[in-house]
Structures are given as C-alpha cells and as structure tokens.
Amino acid sequence: EVQLVQSGAEVKKPGESLKMSCKGSGYDFTNYWIGWVRQRPGTGLESMGIIQPGDSDTRYSPSFQGQVTISADKSISTAYLQWSSLKASDSAVYYCARLVFGLGSRPHGMDVWGRGTTVTVSS
Amino acid sequence: DIQLTQSPSFLSASVGDRVTITCRASQGITSYLAWYQQKPGKAPKLLIYAASTLHSGVPTRFSGSGSGTEFTLTISSLQPEDFATYYCQQLNSYPLITFGQGTRLEIK
Numbered sequence: 001e002v003q004l005v006q007s008g009a010e011v012k013k014p015g016e017s018l019k020m021s022c023k024g025s026g027y028d029f030t031n032y033w034i035g036w037v038r039q040r041p042g043t044g045l046e047s048m049g050i051i052q053p054g055d056s057d058t059r060y061s062p063s064f065q066g067q068v069t070i071s072a073d074k075s076i077s078t079a080y081l082q083w084s085s086l087k088a089s090d091s092a093v094y095y096c097a098r099l100v101f102g103l104g105s106r107p108h109g110m111d112v113w114g115r116g117t118t119v120t121v122s123s
Numbered sequence: 124d125i126q127l128t129q130s131p132s133f134l135s136a137s138v139g140d141r142v143t144i145t146c147r148a149s150q151g152i153t154s155y156l157a158w159y160q161q162k163p164g165k166a167p168k169l170l171i172y173a174a175s176t177l178h179s180g181v182p183t184r185f186s187g188s189g190s191g192t193e194f195t196l197t198i199s200s201l202q203p204e205d206f207a208t209y210y211c212q213q214l215n216s217y218p219l220i221t222f223g224q225g226t227r228l229e230i231k
Contacts, residue, residue, distance in 0.1 A: 035220065037167075044210065044222055044223070044224050044225045045159075045161075045167065045210055045212075045222040045225075046222065047212075047219075047220040047221060047222065049218075050218055050220070059218035059219075061219060061220070062124070062219070095166055095167070097166075097167075100172070102173065105217075106155050106214050106215060106217040107214050107217055107220075108155075108157065108172035108173055108176075108214065109157035109159075109169050109172040109178075109212065109214065110157070110159075110167075110169060110212075111169050111172075111178065113166035113167060113168070114166065115165075115166055116166055
C-alpha cells in the first residue's frame with residue numbers, strides 16, 4: 001500500500017524549534033516530489049513548498065521562503081519540515097503529499113496524503 | 124501569483140441534488156487544475172486532475188470541466204458522503220502551487 005506516515009502532534013512554546021517528518025512507503029520515494037501544505041484552524045489549504053527526495057531539489061512558495069526548511073533523507077524515504085523559532089501563528093495542521101506527474105513537465109495533482117501533523121504553539 | 128477564486132464559498136443542498144462549484148483563475152492555467160474533497164479532521168482527497176480526469180476510485184457522479192481561467196466541478200446526484208469542503212488547485216505555475224479558498228457543501 002502506498003502511504004505517507006507523518007509524525008505525531010506537537011505542543012511547543014514560541015521561540016522553540018521543531019522538525020516533523022513524513023515517511024513514504026509502498027513506492028520508490030525518490031521518483032516523486034513531496035509537497036508540504038499548511039491548514040490553519042478553520043481555514044483553507046496553503047502550499048508551502050516541495051522537494052524532490054532523490055536530489056533534495058527544493059522549491060518554496062514565496063510566503064514560506066525563509067520561514068521554514070524542507071529537507072529529505074532518501075536513505076530512509078523521509079521528508080522533513082522544520083522551524084528554528086516557532087510563532088503562535090505557526091499553529092496549524094501540516095500535511096505532506098505526493099505530487100503526481102503525467103507526460104508533461106508540470107504535476108497533475110497530489111494523489112497521496114499523510115494524515116497531517118497538528119502543531120500547537122502557545123506560551 | 125495566480126489567484127484562484129471559488130464560488131460559492133458556501134452551498135446548501137439536498138441528497139440527490141445536482142451541484143456545481145466554479146473556480147476562476149486570475150490568469151490562464153491551461154488545464155493544470157485539480158479538485159480535492161476534504162472532510163473534517165481528514166486529509167484532502169484528490170478527485171479530479173487535468174481539469175476533467177477522474178482520479179482512480181472516485182465515483183463517476185463527480186465530473187470536472189473547463190480550461191484557461193474558468194473551471195467547474197459538478198456532482199450529478201449528491202450522496203450523504205459528499206457533504207464536505209471542496210478545493211481547487213492550480214499547478215500551471217509549478218513549483219508555485221496555489222489552492223482556492225474552498226467551498227463548503229452542507230446538507231439543506
């Protein structure tokens with residue numbers, strides 16, 4: 001079964017660091033880009049950035065550039081999303097998802113999603 | 124950035140109804156548009172990609188159409204399990220991917 005398994009919920013204080021994970025299984029992890037998506041409470045979906053685990057080529061959405069770091073370790077089929085200093089506004093659910101491509105150079109969509117990691121940042 | 128505007132933002136309908144959700148892009152995105160369904164507390168699920176191609180396992184009552192700047196998601200006969208929030212997503216400006224603000228579909 002193709003799946004992405006995300007790490008568990010986190011409760012942090014402002015200023016703390018955090019690194020969450022997304023482990024792929026059931027497919028060749030290096031053949032698909034992985035995207036990270038934020039969903040703040042009661043709001044919509046925001047694309048944060050994407051990474052190609054095979055060579056760690058990473059692209060960030062402008063709103064998230066410099067705010068988070070996306071990385072991957074292909075040897076353990078795992079992608080990561082990390083913060084060096086959390087803010088209350090980082091409280092959200094974070095999803096990882098697999099991008100699927102057709103014959104063209106652009107992806108068609110995100111076909112496999114993790115269950116999400118809930119982050120609560122509060123003093 | 125390409126902006127996606129969904130309408131309506133909220134929709135109330137009954138089981139058996141035919142409903143249509145519209146997604147308008149601020150500039151042309153050819154057919155690089157996907158639709159997702161999200162239920163409370165769950166991850167989104169891919170329904171349609173390339174504007175009109177049904178993802179594997181998705182019921183045929185779901186359909187998508189459009190190209191350029193205007194797209195629609197249609198559910199031909201609403202089932203109880205279809206009440207959820209629906210999002211469009213553009214991938215034309217990949218790697219800059221954006222979502223619409225969502226349409227919440229509730230039972231009348």
